[in-house]
Amino acid sequence: MMHLTTPTYLALLDGTLPAGEARALAAHLDAGCEACEGWLADRTGADRLDGRVDAALAALSVATAGAGHDLEYARLTRALADGAGAAPSRRRWVVGLAVAAAVLVAGVAGLVQRPSAPAPDGWDGNKGQAGPVVPLRLRFLVLLPRAGAVPGIEKGISGQVVSPESSLQFQVELGREADVVLARVTGATAEPFFHARLPAGRTVVSLSGQPAAYPMAQLAGPQRFLALAGAQPVEPADVDRAARGAAAAAGPGQPISLDVIEVHVR
Amino acid sequence: MPDGPDDAALVAAALRGEAGAQRALYDRHRPAAWRVARAFADFDADDIDDVVQESLVRAFRSLAKLKEPERFGPWLLTITRNRALSRLARRRAGGDLAEELAREAEVAATEPPAAPDPSAAAELELVRRIIAELPEGPEKVTVQLFYVEGALSAREIAERLGVGKSAITMRLERFRAKVKRRLLAEVARLRGEGS
Numbered sequence: 001m002m003h004l005t006t007p008t009y010l011a012l013l014d015g016t017l018p019a020g021e022a023r024a025l026a027a028h029l030d031a032g033c034e035a036c037e038g039w040l041a042d043r044t045g046a047d048r049l050d051g052r053v054d055a056a057l058a059a060l061s062v063a064t065a066g067a068g069h070d071l072e073y074a075r076l077t078r079a080l081a082d083g084a085g086a087a088p089s090r091r092r093w094v095v096g097l098a099v100a101a102a103v104l105v106a107g108v109a110g111l112v113q114r115p116s117a118p119a120p121d122g123w124d125g126n127k128g129q130a131g132p133v134v135p136l137r138l139r140f141l142v143l144l145p146r147a148g149a150v151p152g153i154e155k156g157i158s159g160q161v162v163s164p165e166s167s168l169q170f171q172v173e174l175g176r177e178a179d180v181v182l183a184r185v186t187g188a189t190a191e192p193f194f195h196a197r198l199p200a201g202r203t204v205v206s207l208s209g210q211p212a213a214y215p216m217a218q219l220a221g222p223q224r225f226l227a228l229a230g231a232q233p234v235e236p237a238d239v240d241r242a243a244r245g246a247a248a249a250a251g252p253g254q255p256i257s258l259d260v261i262e263v264h265v266r
Numbered sequence: 267m268p269d270g271p272d273d274a275a276l277v278a279a280a281l282r283g284e285a286g287a288q289r290a291l292y293d294r295h296r297p298a299a300w301r302v303a304r305a306f307a308d309f310d311a312d313d314i315d316d317v318v319q320e321s322l323v324r325a326f327r328s329l330a331k332l333k334e335p336e337r338f339g340p341w342l343l344t345i346t347r348n349r350a351l352s353r354l355a356r357r358r359a360g361g362d363l364a365e366e367l368a369r370e371a372e373v374a375a376t377e378p379p380a381a382p383d384p385s386a387a388a389e390l391e392l393v394r395r396i397i398a399e400l401p402e403g404p405e406k407v408t409v410q411l412f413y414v415e416g417a418l419s420a421r422e423i424a425e426r427l428g429v430g431k432s433a434i435t436m437r438l439e440r441f442r443a444k445v446k447r448r449l450l451a452e453v454a455r456l457r458g459e460g461s
Contacts, residue, residue: 012453012454012457019457033447036447037447040450041440041443046348048344050343050347053446053449055386056392056449057445059298060393061301065297066297067297072315073289076322076323079323080327
C-alpha cells in the first residue's frame with residue numbers, strides 16, 4: 001500500500017478518490033501507519049480535516065470557559081464595519097518595562113509620553129492592508145500597592161476585577177503616527193484624561209518622564225476606558241460618539257480607530 | 267445538539283443581515299475557537315484572544331463563501347488554526363509562505379466534498395474511543411486535562427505538570443495526529459462504501 005500523498009489526500013477529502021482506493025487507504029490508516037500519521041501532522045496549514053478534528057475535540061469538554069462577551073463582540077462588529085483586515089484587538093503586553101516607578105495620579109493635564117520602537121514580532125495592525133484607519137491597541141498594567149516602595153505589577157486583561165487600591169497604567173500601541181485620546185466613560189459621557197500626538201509603536205503614558213497610572217480609588221463597579229486614534233486631531237465629538245457606544249468610524253470626518261478595556265472595581 | 271436554530275439557519279440569517287444571528291454564531295462557536303488557540307503553548311492569553319478575534323472577523327467577512335453552512339463550526343476552527351499557525355510563523359521566521367498557504371487552505375475549506383463525510387456525532391464518538399484506548403501515562407493525562415476537562419491552557423498544563431511547554435505541545439500534537447489519522451480512515455471507509 002502506498003502511503004498518503006498530497007493528491008491522494010486531497011482527492012479523498014474532496015470525495016473524488018475511487019472507491020477501491022479509498023477502501024485500501026482506510027485499511028492502511030486503520031492499521032496504524034506511523035508514516036502517514038507523521039505526514040498528516042507535518043502538513044503545512046490547516047484544512048477541512050483539521051477543522052473537523054478540532055470540532056470533535058472541542059465537543060469533548062463541557063467546560064464553559066472561553067465564552068464570548070459584549071466587549072469583544074463590539075470590537076468584532078467594529079472591525080467588520082471598518083473593513084480592516086483584523087479586529088482592533090488588544091493587549092499584548094511585554095512585561096519588563098521599568099514601571100516600578102511612582103504611581104502617579106492620572107487625569108492631570110500635561111501628561112506626556114515615552115515612545116518606544118515598534119515591537120519586532122508584535123502586532124502588525126491591518127496586516128499589510130493599507131487603509132485609512134490607524135491600527136490601535138490599548139493595553140494596561142494593574143499596579144497593586146504593597147508594603148514597600150515598589151508596587152506589585154500584573155498584566156491587565158479586560159474584564160478583570162481590580163481593587164480600589166490599585167491603579168491602571170496604560171500603554172498605547174499604534175500602527176502609525178496618530179493623534180490619540182484616552183478617556184474614561186461614565187454613563188454616556190467620556191472624561192478625556194490624555195490627548196497627544198504619538199508615534200508608531202508602543203507608548204507608555206507618562207508624566208514628566210515617569211510612567212503614570214490611573215487610580216481606582218473612589219471608583220466602584222465597571223469602569224470602561226477608551227482609546228481613540230486618528231491621523232488628524234481627534235475631536236471632542238469623536239470621543240462623545242465613542243462614549244455613546246456608536247461605531248467611532250461611522251461619524252462624520254476622518255476615520256477614528258477605537259479600542260476599549262473594562263475593569264470591575266471591587 | 268445546541269439549543270436554538272442550527273448553524274445553517276444562523277448562517278443564512280446572518281447573510282441576510284440579521285445581527286442576532288451573527289451574535290448567536292459568535293456565542294456558540296467562540297469557546298471552541300478559543301480552545302484551538304489555547305493548544306498553542308507559545309501563546310499567552312493575549313495571543314489567544316487575538317487569534318480568536320482575527321479568526322471570527324475573517325469568518326464573518328467570508329461567510330458568503332461558505333458552501334456548507336451546516337459546517338460553520340469546523341470551518342471557523344480551520345481558520346482559527348491557520349491564524350494561529352500564521353502567527354507562530356510570523357513570530358519565528360517572517361512566515362510569508364505559511365501565511366499564503368494558510369489563506370489557500372481557508373479558501374479550499376469553503377468547497378463542499380463530492381461525497382458525504384462522517385457526522386459530527388460519529389466523529390465525537392471516535393475521539394472518545396481513541397482517548398479511552400490511550401495507555402495510561404503523560405499523554406493521556408495531558409489529553410484529559412486539555413481536551414476533556416478543558417479548564418487549562420497548554421501553557422498552564424505545562425506549569426501544573428512541571429514540564430516544558432514544548433513537551434505539552436508535543437503530546438497534544440501527537441494525540442491530534444492520531445485523531446486525524448483515525449478520522450481520515452473513517453472518511454476513507456465512507457468513500458469506499460460509496461461505490
